[in-house]
Amino acid sequence: MSFVINNDRRMMINAQSKGQLHRGGTIMEYKFSEKVQTLKPSAIRELFKLMVGDGIVALSGGNPAKEAFPEKEIAEITQKILTENPIAALQYSISEGYTPLREQIAEYVKTNFNIGTEEDAVLITSGAQQANDMAVKIFCDEGDAIACDETIFIGSLSAIKANNVKLVGVKGDDSGMLPEQLEEAIATNPIKAVYLIPNFSNPTGLTMPLERRKAIYEVCKKHDIIIIEDNPYGELRFRGEHVPAFKSFDDAGIVCYSGSFSKVVAPGLRVGFMIANKKIIDRGTLLKQFTDVHTNILAQMIVYEYYKNYNIKKHIAEVSAFYAKKSEYMCKLIREKLPKEIKCIEPDGGMFVWCTDTSGKIDIDELVQKLVSEKKVAIISGDVFITNNSKSHSFRLNFTVPSMEQIEYGITSIGEVLNGLYAK
Ligand SMILES: Cc1ncc(COP(=O)(O)O)c(C=O)c1O
Numbered sequence: 001m002s003f004v005i006n007n008d009r010r011m012m013i014n015a016q017s018k019g020q021l022h023r024g025g026t027i028m029e030y031k032f033s034e035k036v037q038t039l040k041p042s043a044i045r046e047l048f049k050l051m052v053g054d055g056i057v058a059l060s061g062g063n064p065a066k067e068a069f070p071e072k073e074i075a076e077i078t079q080k081i082l083t084e085n086p087i088a089a090l091q092y093s094i095s096e097g098y099t100p101l102r103e104q105i106a107e108y109v110k111t112n113f114n115i116g117t118e119e120d121a122v123l124i125t126s127g128a129q130q131a132n133d134m135a136v137k138i139f140c141d142e143g144d145a146i147a148c149d150e151t152i153f154i155g156s157l158s159a160i161k162a163n164n165v166k167l168v169g170v171k172g173d174d175s176g177m178l179p180e181q182l183e184e185a186i187a188t189n190p191i192k193a194v195y196l197i198p199n200f201s202n203p204t205g206l207t208m209p210l211e212r213r214k215a216i217y218e219v220c221k222k223h224d225i226i227i228i229e230d231n232p233y234g235e236l237r238f239r240g241e242h243v244p245a246f247k248s249f250d251d252a253g254i255v256c257y258s259g260s261f262s263k264v265v266a267p268g269l270r271v272g273f274m275i276a277n278k279k280i281i282d283r284g285t286l287l288k289q290f291t292d293v294h295t296n297i298l299a300q301m302i303v304y305e306y307y308k309n310y311n312i313k314k315h316i317a318e319v320s321a322f323y324a325k326k327s328e329y330m331c332k333l334i335r336e337k338l339p340k341e342i343k344c345i346e347p348d349g350g351m352f353v354w355c356t357d358t359s360g361k362i363d364i365d366e367l368v369q370k371l372v373s374e375k376k377v378a379i380i381s382g383d384v385f386i387t388n389n390s391k392s393h394s395f396r397l398n399f400t401v402p403s404m405e406q407i408e409y410g411i412t413s414i415g416e417v418l419n420g421l422y423a424k
Contacts, residue, residue, distance in 0.1 A: 035162045059410045060378040061401045062202065062351060065326075068319045068400070069266055070306065077305045081298065089298040095288040096281075097124025097273070098300040104307055105259070105273055113234075114248040115257060121281040123274045123288070124295045127267070128232045131258035131274040132195070133159040135228045138256075138283045140165045140192045146228075147185050148195040149177055151385040151392070153202040156195055156230065166190075169387030176201075176208035179215040186223050193226040198246065199234040200350025203385045203396040207348050210243050221252050232260035232272070235316050237349035238324030253277040261303050263351070264316050269299040320349065326399040327353065330407050337415035339422055354382075356394040362421050364395055367414075370421075375413035 081089050096102065102122040109115040116122075125131040132155075140146065142164035148156070150169035160167050168189045171181045177196065185191060194216070198208040208216075220227050229246045247257040253276075260272035274284055288294065306312070330353055331346045338344075341359040357364070364381045371377040382392025402410060 035164055056372070056376050056378050057402060057406045057410045057413075058378045059397045059399075059402055059407070060380045061398045063398075063401055064263055064267065064319075064351075065322065065400045067322060070310070070315055071266075073306060073310050074266065074302055077302050077309070078298070081301050081305065085301075089301050091297070093294050093297040093300075095285050095294045097122070097295060098297060098304060101271075101300050101304040102273075104304055105275075108307070109259070109275065113242075113245055115245055116247070116275055119253060119277050120275055121278045123276075123281045123284045124300055125258075125272045125274055125284075125288070126270045126292060126295045127262055127272040128230055128258040128260035129155050129159070129272070130291075130295075131256070131260075131272050132156050132228060132230055133163070134274060134284045134287055135193065135226070135256040135258070135276075136160055136163045136165055137287055138280060139226050143190065144192045145189040146193045146195050147177075147182060147189070147191050147225075148387060149197075149201070149204070150387055151203055151382060151394070152195065152387060153197060153230070154384055157385065157387065160195070165192075167387045172206075174206070175212045176206055177212075177216055179212070179219050182216060182219050186219070186225065191223075191225060193228055194220055195228045195230065196246070197230045197233075199231055199243070200236065200347050200352070202233070202350070203352055203380070203382070203394075204354040205345045205347030205350055205352045206354075207240075207243060213243070213246055214249070217246055217249065217254075220254055225254065227255045228258065229255050230258045232258070232263050233350040234259075235264055236320050236323060236351070238320045238327065239348040247275060253280075256280060264312070264319065265303060265306060269296070269302060271295060271299050271303050323349075323351070323400055326402075326404065326407060329404060330397065330399045330411060333408060333411035337411050339415070339418050341422070342418065351398055351400045353397045353399060354394055355397060356382075358393075359422075360393050362393070362418065364392060367395065367417060367421060370417045371413060375417065377410045377413045379410075379414065 101124060105122050106116055125134065136146065136159060140163060145166040145168050146160050147168045147170050149172055157167065168185050168191060170177050170185050172178055182194065198213060200207055227246050231245060245257065247255045257275040258272065261269060262272065274281065327347060331344060334344045334355065341357055342355050343358050344353050344355045347353060368379060368381050371379060380396045382394035382396065386392050399407060
């Protein structure tokens with residue numbers, strides 16, 4: 001994450017030029033809260049460290065491709081808003097979010113995905129990240145537990161732990177979490193919620209079929225357990241049929257749905273949303289009032305105007321088609337160039353390919369290190385996403401950021417290093 005390093009440097013340079021590098025005192029020994037102590041700093045550092053660097057071919061990132069940004073349109077919209085309506089865009093606003101955007105989202109998800117009933121409401125959040133964190137805060141006290149897949153998105157893993165909530169990894173198969181395993185986890189842990197990424201999961205790329213969604217839903221409904229449905233990638237499908245969201249058949253009001261504009265418009269805008277029963281949204285609004293008051297209002301207006309005046313469907317279709325080509329190419333190369341022991345999950349959408357060493361012989365940390373030092377290729381070890389402390393036999397590859405040439409070089413390099421490791 002080079003901008004942090006740059007900011008640190010800039011602060012140092014400013015301090016140096018003003019002669020303030022040290023005040024001469026002894027800096028106190030900080031007693032950090034357990035919440036932040038339990039975070040996995042090395043994992044987060046590793047993630048960002050491997051994303052950038054001179055000449056590094058990064059298959060490690062999780063960003064949208066630079067070609068996927070509607071930057072010209074956003075520039076036009078921003079100019080128009082700041083010319084015609086500057087104070088509304090720069091003034092404090094309401095915590096629920098920009099009303100036209102909330103109405104627009106409600107209509108969009110109802111029309112396209114049958115999400116939302118009269119009992120539900122929309123809360124604008126600072127990305128799906130904040131919606132997920134809020135759902136945890138709304139339903140869990142310290143010591144409670146959340147069930148999730150055995151490997152989960154690091155941002156959610158950290159948010160759950162930072163709330164002093166226990167993570168219970170539940171076994172799954174090719175269709176995702178197993179209902180009987182979830183039952184077992186509920187019987188032995190104080191589980192308040194289940195966290196799921198049902199479409200093109202990060203990190204595994206898996207999509208949960210409808211039948212499995214319904215089975216998991218029934219288990220949760222029976223035990224009064226909330227489902228946090230995290231769906232930032234849902235619209236980036238490039239193969240197969242749409243699978244209805246949990247929220248679309250949520251007759252008991254147990255689903256907190258997290259949506260995002262990060263992957264279809266721009267992540268830097270930090271605009272996402274939660275859709276849930278009005279009583280849940282009321283609690284979320286209270287939380288937002290003292291967390292960050294409201295999501296950046298200019299960014300909310302930009303998203304609203306973009307959906308209103310431009311062709312979002314066309315944009316999403318183009319981005320998905322672009323990602324499809326890259327994903328297919330990466331998977332083809334994996335089949336051709338990686339040893340047969342490596343099995344990958346070919347995704348139907350999203351941004352990631354998950355590879356597993358079925359022999360269990362490869363030390364994935366060694367693979368990661370060798371790739372960086374010998375080939376200048378960065379990948380992410382599965383260890384980063386694991387809910388317990390076991391060693392992962394998997395690694396995650398991103399296909400959205402690297403070019404076709406980089407994908408080819410990256411996968412060829414992984415094949416060469418793996419062949420060397422198997423031959424040891
Ligand atoms: C599964 C998942 N959930 C949530 C997020 C956070 O997205 P946002 O930018 O909307 O906060 C990400 C980002 O990569 C993600 O992969």
